Amino acid sequence: MKVLGIESSCDETGIAIYDTDKGLIADQLYSQVALHAEYGGVVPELASRDHIQKTTPLIKAALKESGLSFKDIDGIAYTRGPGLIGALMVGASIGRSLAWGLGIPAVGVHHMEGHLLAPMLDENQTIDFPFVALLVSGGHTMLVEVKAIGDYRIMGESLDDAVGEAFDKTAKMLGLGYPGGPVLAALAEKGEPGAYDFPRPMIRQGGLDFSYSGLKTFALTTWNSSTKTEQVKANISHAFQEAVVDTLFIKCKRALKDAEAKRLIIAGGVGANKRLREKLQELPADVFFPPMKYCTDNGAMIAYAGALRLQAGQTEPAEIQPKPRWSLEELNAI
The missing domain is CATH 3.30.420.40 (ATPase, nucleotide binding domain)
Structure with a gap:
């Protein structure tokens, strides 16, 4: 067909x-x-x-x-x-x-x-059901238990900004243009680890929902109270990205345990983020990504x-x- x-x-x-x-x-x-x-x-x-x-x-x-x-x-x-x-x-x-x-x-x-x-478009990888999917894009952030095609259970989702939206808005605050997410991620690689310590939203109370509006505000407050230099901009980008990635990592680990799953699929535009790809490989599961394009x-x-x-x-x-x-x-x- x-x-x-x-x-x-x-x-x-x-x-x-x-x-x-x-x-x-x-x-x-x-x-x-x-x-x-x-x-x-x-x-x-x-x-x-x-x-x-x-x-x-x-x-x-x-x-x-x-x-x-x-x-x-x-x-x-x-x-x-x-x-x-x-x-x-x-x-x-x-x-x-x-x-x-x-x-x-x-x-x-x-x-x-x-x-x-989309990860199944890669002919070099075979993905069996069931699995947990992390969908991260400009409009959506959610964890889904997938038992078969069409058999989905939403385990958690963003209560406000999606991850991609938070990246773009934070980048705009820093004057990085549009779409700013990829630019912020590239700038984060030049940041100094530990220069700033950003909060990890909604990880202490358990659950699998996400929230990024507060993290975005924290980044803006930090920028407004700092000396406006390119290195400070890079340091804030690094701290912001690390907070986002750590939050996604923690929630994915919980979701895999909750679903008793051994496979995790990442999909959506933020799935192209280099740091996220590196971090999620540390999970005790087989992790699959779609081809970058x-x-x-x-x-x-x-x-x-x-x-x-x-x-x-x-x-x-x-x-x-x-x-x-x-x-x-x-x-x-x-």
Whole structure:
């Protein structure tokens, strides 16, 4: 089965074609980072308009890359949610209409399920169920117990800022630009260990929920009361990153114990963070990461997740119904 995947939940337009026999055979991605940079964050209206302009050309590019035509496509998968409603509407409208016109099945994919399954795109690693997944991105931070595809239990999640959001906002406070998360992480490598000691939020009271708004405020207070030098900026970046990574490490260790699991999957944009990857390797478990290019939003993860559901016989009526708010626990197991 050859499945065309469309990702348009936020500020990346991703198109891919996944062949259940041959694997990923086309992958196209356009990032809107430059478009939103001057505003210091994603502008939903601009994001939607850009998806409208880029989706169809990228579909044509993916077909050309794979050597296929529309008549060779067996199914369409698109991101149904969660995400920005306008951006989701673009992908859902194009995907569902294309499937109707071609007379083939379509399925709306949960964005976070796509991230959760992204490590399986790496043909060099085999991941067996069950496992615990740490989903860390600009919009989500959560720990999920995964017994099978679609059989999910949310063990803990952020009560305020997601990890990626906290990185970007802290970077903005330090004048590092947008998106600032990767810049802050790079600057942290130049920081002096022990120069500052930042708190580790919500680790003493137990549980698996996260909170990063207070840590972000602590970083701002520290910066405002310090001498404004590049080394101080690097030291704050280092202290902030260490606090975030330590918190994630502690929560992952608890989650593995709670689920009695021996495998941990990391997914989402923050999964590309070098320090996080190093630290989580210390856990008493097998730890899996997606290929670096599949950490951020992409069409490949949507095509793959959609292919699994279409193969299992899941289809949907010819309706366009994006879901900007959608819990993983609402999905059906396959």
